Amino acid sequence: xxxxxxxxxxxxxxxxxxxxxxxxxxxxxxxxxxxxxxxxxxxxxxxxxxxxxxxxxxxxxxxxxxxxxxxxxxxxxxxxxxxxxxxxxxxxxxxxxxxxxxxxxxxxxxxxxxxxxxxxxxxxxxxxxxxxxxxxxxxxxxxxxxxxxxxxxxxxxxxxxxxxxxxxxxxxxxxxxxxxxxxxxxxxxxxxxxxxxxxxxxxxxxxxxxxxxxxxxxxxxxxxxxxxxxxxxxxxxxxxxxxxxxxxxxxxxxxxxxxxxxxxxxxxxxxxxxxxxxxxxxxxxxxxxxxxxxxxxxxxxxxxxxxxxxxxxxxxxxxxxxxxxxxxxxxxxxxxxxxxxxxxxxxxxxxxxxxxxxxxxxxxxxxxxxxxxxxxxxxxxxxxxxxxxxxxxxx
Numbered sequence: 001x002x003x004x005x006x007x008x009x010x011x012x013x014x015x016x017x018x019x020x021x022x023x024x025x026x027x028x029x030x031x032x033x034x035x036x037x038x039x040x041x042x043x044x045x046x047x048x049x050x051x052x053x054x055x056x057x058x059x060x061x062x063x064x065x066x067x068x069x070x071x072x073x074x075x076x077x078x079x080x081x082x083x084x085x086x087x088x089x090x091x092x093x094x095x096x097x098x099x100x101x102x103x104x105x106x107x108x109x110x111x112x113x114x115x116x117x118x119x120x121x122x123x124x125x126x127x128x129x130x131x132x133x134x135x136x137x138x139x140x141x142x143x144x145x146x147x148x149x150x151x152x153x154x155x156x157x158x159x160x161x162x163x164x165x166x167x168x169x170x171x172x173x174x175x176x177x178x179x180x181x182x183x184x185x186x187x188x189x190x191x192x193x194x195x196x197x198x199x200x201x202x203x204x205x206x207x208x209x210x211x212x213x214x215x216x217x218x219x220x221x222x223x224x225x226x227x228x229x230x231x232x233x234x235x236x237x238x239x240x241x242x243x244x245x246x247x248x249x250x251x252x253x254x255x256x257x258x259x260x261x262x263x264x265x266x267x268x269x270x271x272x273x274x275x276x277x278x279x280x281x282x283x284x285x286x287x288x289x290x291x292x293x294x295x296x297x298x299x300x301x302x303x304x305x306x307x308x309x310x311x312x313x314x315x316x317x318x319x320x321x322x323x324x325x326x327x328x329x330x331x332x333x334x335x336x337x338x339x340x341x342x343x344x345x346x347x348x349x350x351x352x353x354x355x356x357x358x359x360x361x362x363x364x365x366x367x368x369x370x371x372x373x374x375x376x377x378x379x380x381x382x383x384x385x386x387x388x389x390x391x392x393x394x395x
Contacts, residue, residue: 009034010072010296015043018272019035019044020048021277033050035048063087078151084098084101095250104270121265125183126182137164144183146182187264189259194211195239196253202297206301206303208276209226212227221314223277234263253271271291272291308363312357342375344379360372
């Protein structure tokens, strides 16, 4: 408890852009998020007052950080489970707890748990040698997807195996490096969706409209809310079922593949998620405020849309150096699109790195999407895409 405000202190392990935006959501609630950051230059450390420097793998640092916190939560899932159990044994509230977080940390455990619940997942198998992959490919067909059981994100830790020879080349090298592996069917999907929900310790749940996520090179580049042509009730119910069955407290993102026969669960994330950044301006309650409400066991907020169409586009570091600085790019963007909602994360620009996002709201999806795509490209490269009308749609 903060003695000056008499309000609870929430500690967030990790100082990235998710912590930065959670800090922004904490301010109207009278709070200043406490952040465990690895560096003073981490995105959240640049803006938050209450910053502790340390790493998520250092138990002593975690103990010191947690002192005075009402609850400890995360902007990533990489904290060792044994460290979290040690904190719990010492009386620290940790949400989501290690028993739930395991299913976001370990893809094999996640698949096993969801399968036991009867939820739709792709066929999968453990990999201890290359023959396991060859047998799986022969049974399920090629291509298939090889995954690191732990640690993968944004396309990292995932390898597409198109042929048996590709498996024979890739698998032994990864196993020799000590990477625990599993293999899955390459799902014949129509598109990718995400169902974002929140759950409190009391058991209250809330769900935002299901969104479509557009991927490029394993990185989400656009989020369309609501997902065009989708009746999201079934996916929302699935995500709420997962949150309840796993005992999740906080925000849960369920990444889904839409197929001809329905949806299949791809991944889980137990924290604010890139697929929910649109909620800052586009929903009654943002995912960041909702996460705070959930871990503090406050009643959850309304999740309805603020406009018929909302699009978030990620701003990625350009592949070649950009002569024009970010301040000048912002100047020109706001001159052209005064209704743009821009969030820059204070991160050094590197090729393909998420350095911010831009959100637009409007009445018609394609017009809103056009403006978001054009704006994100401009903020990334300092170049306007050809063939786009500033009023939306192609010229």
